[in-house]
Amino acid sequence: MSQQPADGEHALRGLRVLDLSRVLAGPWCTQNLADLGADVIKVERPGYGDDTRGWGPPFLKDRRGEETGEAAYYLAANRGKRSITLDIATSEGQQIARKLAAASDVLVENYKVGQLAKYGLDYEALAAVNPRLIYCSITGFGQDGPYKDRAGYDFIIQGMGGFMSITGERDDLPGGGPQKAGVAVSDLMTGMYATVAILAAVVQRGRTGVGQRIDMALLDTLVSMLANMNTNYLTTGKAPGRAGNAHANIVPYQVFAASDGHVIVAVGNDGQYAKFCEVAGRGDLAADPRFVRNADRVRNRDVLVPLLEQVVRQRPVGFWTARLEQAGVPCGPINSIAQALADPQIVARGLKVDLPHPLAGSVSLVGTPIRMSASPPALERAPPTLGQHTDEVLRELAGIDAATLAALRARRIV
Numbered sequence: 001m002s003q004q005p006a007d008g009e010h011a012l013r014g015l016r017v018l019d020l021s022r023v024l025a026g027p028w029c030t031q032n033l034a035d036l037g038a039d040v041i042k043v044e045r046p047g048y049g050d051d052t053r054g055w056g057p058p059f060l061k062d063r064r065g066e067e068t069g070e071a072a073y074y075l076a077a078n079r080g081k082r083s084i085t086l087d088i089a090t091s092e093g094q095q096i097a098r099k100l101a102a103a104s105d106v107l108v109e110n111y112k113v114g115q116l117a118k119y120g121l122d123y124e125a126l127a128a129v130n131p132r133l134i135y136c137s138i139t140g141f142g143q144d145g146p147y148k149d150r151a152g153y154d155f156i157i158q159g160m161g162g163f164m165s166i167t168g169e170r171d172d173l174p175g176g177g178p179q180k181a182g183v184a185v186s187d188l189m190t191g192m193y194a195t196v197a198i199l200a201a202v203v204q205r206g207r208t209g210v211g212q213r214i215d216m217a218l219l220d221t222l223v224s225m226l227a228n229m230n231t232n233y234l235t236t237g238k239a240p241g242r243a244g245n246a247h248a249n250i251v252p253y254q255v256f257a258a259s260d261g262h263v264i265v266a267v268g269n270d271g272q273y274a275k276f277c278e279v280a281g282r283g284d285l286a287a288d289p290r291f292v293r294n295a296d297r298v299r300n301r302d303v304l305v306p307l308l309e310q311v312v313r314q315r316p317v318g319f320w321t322a323r324l325e326q327a328g329v330p331c332g333p334i335n336s337i338a339q340a341l342a343d344p345q346i347v348a349r350g351l352k353v354d355l356p357h358p359l360a361g362s363v364s365l366v367g368t369p370i371r372m373s374a375s376p377p378a379l380e381r382a383p384p385t386l387g388q389h390t391d392e393v394l395r396e397l398a399g400i401d402a403a404t405l406a407a408l409r410a411r412r413i414v
């Protein structure tokens with residue numbers, strides 16, 4: 001659903017981003033910026049492109065129903081960008097990249113530490129050409145420290161950062177043991193933190209006129225996002241363990257099996273707990289001194305939870321969600337992705353978007369959750385095909401004419 005800004009301008013209109021990143025963390029960051037109206041130029045390897053273009057099936061199908069080379073994974077993180085192909089391992093490619101950096105406000109890259117310095121595309125070299133440049137590096141472990149030269153993969157980061165020690169069923173229950181999240185949380189959250197850092201640097205540059213270097217690491221982000229679990233440990237000296245679908249500090253705040261599926265009950269205070277018991281027909285559990293206060297319920301969860309489980313499994317999900325919602329007790333079903341995207345609330349909010357695509361006619365995507373009254377996001381351009389905008393970008397920003405472009409293409413530099 002394309003939205004037109006009330007003042008004729010999207011929030012980041014006029015901001016140009018040179019995107020030298022691939023896979024997920026960097027592209028997620030630059031897609032955020034593109035959604036907000038920035039001109040994002042995605043630089044890809046000639047003939048190959050972003051690794052995720054081939055991470056399928058599933059692949060987008062063309063108008064004849066045949067698979068294209070556009071993997072669903074790639075489509076998820078590259079909306080709103082312009083794609084060019086450029087071999088930055090060549091001197092000619094490096095010269096073009098420097099011209100593009102000189103004409104850009106922001107550069108995002110996720111190469112190994114020090115690799116772009118070999119090409120003269122490191123922060124120091126580009127800042128000398130463009131002092132206003134905001135240069136964001138995203139790596140697994142950061143630009144310093146004993147692990148800086150290691151490759152960073154989300155799955156490994158989830159394990160190293162402590163996330164998997166608190167994710168999964170309890171070890172003493174069936175199915176217990178560490179679990180990764182269903183999506184690459186360290187990549188996605190690093191992309192989000194990088195977006196925040198870049199926007200902060202843009203504001204800072206507005207005051208000083210000078211850009212800066214941003215150093216983002218997946219491991220830093222993953223550790224930071226553990227939030228209250230970190231402070232639970234720092235407060236007690238005891239590391240939290242896996243609790244499955246239960247909450248470490250609130251009871252009952254978990255999944256319950258109903259007669260025809262599962263329901264989440266998220267009791268946030270003692271009043272909600274009393275209402276839950278009333279709907280369940282177990283007022284005695286609300287009055288029991290072992291369970292009146294949340295702190296008591298946390299201490300006695302092993303007694304209380306089995307009693308509640310017995311009650312909830314006697315009724316269907318629909319009964320619990322309707323009655324608890326009416327009573328003001330937070331609850332909800334566990335939906336599949338298909339059910340979630342068909343939910344009336346999601347439909348009403350316009351999360352699913354269909355954008356024109358040169359190969360498929362149109363492509364269905366999930367858009368941004370950002371809502372802005374005066375300058376809504378710019379959901380107008382589908383994820384680009386490989387090199388779709390090479391000629392227009394290099395003519396526009398690097399001053400390269402058609403004959404030179406043809407010569408560069410013949411040598412596979414673009």
